[in-house]
Amino acid sequence: MLLPYLISWLVLLVLLGISVLSAYLPLGGFHPLANFGIAVIQAAIVFAIFMRLRDPPAIKWVFAGAGFFWLLFLFGIGVIDYLTRAGFPAG
Numbered sequence: 001m002l003l004p005y006l007i008s009w010l011v012l013l014v015l016l017g018i019s020v021l022s023a024y025l026p027l028g029g030f031h032p033l034a035n036f037g038i039a040v041i042q043a044a045i046v047f048a049i050f051m052r053l054r055d056p057p058a059i060k061w062v063f064a065g066a067g068f069f070w071l072l073f074l075f076g077i078g079v080i081d082y083l084t085r086a087g088f089p090a091g
Contacts, residue, residue, distance in 0.1 A: 008049040015042050 019038045027034055048054045053064055 004049060008045050012042055012045060015045075 015038050019035060022031065022034050022038070025031075047064065051060075051064065053060055
């Protein structure tokens, strides 16, 4: 029972190392895309293994989706705040 948690933790550490390594590689315009891809994989591992979203009941997916919706909502109003401020971006 402990083995899936240990394996996922090690995979998360490897992905963390890849993310740190990619910060020093000259990837150009692909740098944000690579880091976003790594972050999506890490989030999927955390959701599936540590939050146990792969197991029944499916109501957990409803609450996880609602939390993700509100997270996107908060990021959205934060972006709108910065985009509508006077003098932003400075230049």
